[in-house]
Amino acid sequence: MVAGIYVGLEGPSMASARMAILNCVADKVEFSAKYGIEIHEEEWPVKNLPKVFLADNGEMKGVTAENIIQQFGIEIQTAGSYRADGKGIVERHFRTMHDYMKPEMPGFVLPDFRQRGGHDYRLDGKLNLKEFTALIIESTIEHNKKLITNYTFDIKLAESGVLETPVELWKWGIKNRSGNFKAVPEDQLKAALLKHKKVSASRRGLRLFKDLYYTLPLAMAEGWFISSQGKKYIRLDIAYDPRDLSEVYVKYKGKYHSAVPTPSSDKFKYFLEDCVFYDKLKQRQAKGYKSVEFDNMVKAQESLKRVISEASKEADVQIIDPKSPKRAKNIRDNREIEKTVQRQKEKSPLKESEPAEVISIDRQETTNSKKAVAERLRKLRNKKFNRDD
Structure with a gap:
C-alpha cells in the first residue's frame, strides 16, 4: 500500500522526506482534487x-528524526549504505512505475x-x-487496486475472502489486526x-x-x-523551514504557535539562502568600504580644522579683550x-502670493505696539554696537 507520495525538485534529503511524511496523514481526497483527480x-x-519508518541512511538522521521519535514515539530504521536490497519493495515499486509510464511518457x-x-x-518533455x-496519483490509485499474486498465506485472511489488493488488505488489517498506526495532528507533525x-x-x-525577528x-x-x-x-524553541522563513512556529507549553516577521525585519531574508548570501555580501561590502570610510573621515577632520582655524583668526x-x-x-x-x-x-515668501489684508480691532493700539517693538530692537542693536543713535 502506498501511504504517501511527494513529487518535486528536491533531491534526496530531509526536505523531500518531510513532504512525503506529511502526505501520509493528509486527506487523499482533497490532495487528489488539487490535481484535478476525483477519488x-x-x-x-x-x-x-x-510505528516504524525505514529510510535511506542519510535522509532520516539528525535533529528532525529525533523530534519525531520524542513527540510521537515512532521508531526510525535506516538501510545500509549502498544497499538497495534493504528496502526491496520500495525499489521495485519505482521500477514498476517506470515501466508503467515509459511507453507513453514524452x-x-x-x-x-x-x-x-x-x-x-529531455527535449521531448511536455509535462x-x-x-x-x-500521473503519479493515477499510478498510485491503480497500484493500490492491483491484485497481489504472491501474498503470504494467512488462514484468517483466507477465511474472510478478502480480495488481495493493497487497499483491501489495508482495510482488513485495520479492522482485524488493529495495526500499529498513529493518528497525529497535521500541524503538530509539520512543526516536528x-x-x-x-x-x-x-x-x-x-x-x-x-x-x-518574529512576533x-x-x-x-x-x-x-x-x-x-x-x-x-x-x-524558546522555534521550528522553521529553511526554504521559506516568512512564517515560523514557536513551541510554548507543549504547543506550536505561528509567528511572523516583525515590520522592522529585513523582508528580503525570508529564505535561508538569502540570509547567508546577504550577510556575506554585507561583510564583503564593509571590508571593501573601510578604505573609503577612512578617507572620508580624514577629509571631514581636515574640513573641521580649516573652518575652526578661519573662524578663530576672524x-x-x-x-579686543577675549577674557573680559x-x-x-x-x-x-x-x-x-x-x-x-x-x-x-x-524668510522665503511665495513669489506669486499676494499679502493678505489684516484688519485689527484697534488699529491705533496695533500701530503703537509695533512701534514699541521696533524701538526696543533699535535700542538693543545700538547698545550692542556701542552707537548713540
Whole structure:
C-alpha cells in the first residue's frame, strides 16, 4: 500500500522526506482534487503514521528524526549504505512505475541517452510538475487496486475472502489486526518535521537570524518582549523551514504557535539562502568600504580644522579683550537680536502670493505696539554696537 507520495525538485534529503511524511496523514481526497483527480476515500484511505519508518541512511538522521521519535514515539530504521536490497519493495515499486509510464511518457530518458549520437530525450518533455504529479496519483490509485499474486498465506485472511489488493488488505488489517498506526495532528507533525533552534526574546522580537525577528499575539499578551529588573528574557524553541522563513512556529507549553516577521525585519531574508548570501555580501561590502570610510573621515577632520582655524583668526581680529567679563553680559538680549536677523535671512515668501489684508480691532493700539517693538530692537542693536543713535 502506498501511504504517501511527494513529487518535486528536491533531491534526496530531509526536505523531500518531510513532504512525503506529511502526505501520509493528509486527506487523499482533497490532495487528489488539487490535481484535478476525483477519488473516493475508500480508494486511498491512509491518514496515519506507522510505528516504524525505514529510510535511506542519510535522509532520516539528525535533529528532525529525533523530534519525531520524542513527540510521537515512532521508531526510525535506516538501510545500509549502498544497499538497495534493504528496502526491496520500495525499489521495485519505482521500477514498476517506470515501466508503467515509459511507453507513453514524452521525455522519458532511456539508457542510450549518453551515447555518442544518441537522442536527447529531455527535449521531448511536455509535462509540467502539476501534470506529472497527477500521473503519479493515477499510478498510485491503480497500484493500490492491483491484485497481489504472491501474498503470504494467512488462514484468517483466507477465511474472510478478502480480495488481495493493497487497499483491501489495508482495510482488513485495520479492522482485524488493529495495526500499529498513529493518528497525529497535521500541524503538530509539520512543526516536528522542521528544523529547530533555541532563540531568546528581546525588545525587537524573537531573533532567528541577524536582522530577522518574529512576533506573535501570544508574545504580546505574555509580555515576552518586556524586560524589567530581576526578570530575564524568555528563551524558546522555534521550528522553521529553511526554504521559506516568512512564517515560523514557536513551541510554548507543549504547543506550536505561528509567528511572523516583525515590520522592522529585513523582508528580503525570508529564505535561508538569502540570509547567508546577504550577510556575506554585507561583510564583503564593509571590508571593501573601510578604505573609503577612512578617507572620508580624514577629509571631514581636515574640513573641521580649516573652518575652526578661519573662524578663530576672524574672532581674534574683532575681539579686543577675549577674557573680559563684559562679553558675558546681555547674552540673552544679543541672542534675541541675532535670532531676529537670522529669521529675516531665512524668510522665503511665495513669489506669486499676494499679502493678505489684516484688519485689527484697534488699529491705533496695533500701530503703537509695533512701534514699541521696533524701538526696543533699535535700542538693543545700538547698545550692542556701542552707537548713540
